[in-house]
């Protein structure tokens with residue numbers, strides 16, 4: 001049992017671009033039909049486990065917002081308060097946004113591909129402002145000062161922009177004893193898990209988070225996980241799906 005509230009992490013269900021094997025980042029794609037079903041199943045797992053969230057946090061991207069809605073509907077918790085922040089967005093994938101993962105692997109080779117995809121501190125080249133997949137004119141980021149608006153990010157950058165939200169918005173609710181659901185993305189959740197579990201910059205490269213399977217973290221009074229790595233509500237499906245994420249591009 002947690003000494004504070006319980007944290008539940010949920011990566012969005014499969015997106016249309018996950019299905020097409022495209023780097024996505026801040027591009028605002030929808031869920032695929034399979035992703036909608038995964039989100040529903042995620043909500044059912046939440047309901048069956050009795051882990052009923054008091055509050056939910058999402059990114060400002062459609063795939064996380066819709067996953068949250070579908071899952072909470074299935075869990076009969078559609079009415080809880082929602083907070084959204086760009087700080088929970090997927091990693092901005094820079095010039096890789098919109099590119100096919102397999103073609104990128106073939107063009108640049110395994111080493112460069114994995115550096116861009118999973119190294120802690122090597123960002124892809126920046127995305128040009130006039131690129132069709134740029135978010136530079138997107139009204140949802142209009143109030144962000146220029147120095148906070150990424151044109152590319154590595155995981156280290158995601159940790160740096162996500163942590164203020166963790167400390168200011170999520171931690172106070174956990175300390176208050178709430179069950180807090182965070183519906184976000186593969187790499188923004190990797191950033192959070194790295195922080196929670198104290199994973200090294202090298203070891204984080206091997207961690208992949210599957211779509212649509214809730215990951216429960218019980219925390220002690222100092223916000224450290226009681227079980228390192230947390231517990232997936234469907235561990236077998238999570239192991240299989242995480243291996244599939246690791247193999248994308250092949």
Ligand SMILES: O=C(O)[C@@H](CO)OP(=O)(O)O
Nearest residue numbers: 022023024025090117186
């Ligand atoms: O394309 C992306 O934005 C992410 C998540 O789908 O991909 P990856 O797992 O390759 O970091």
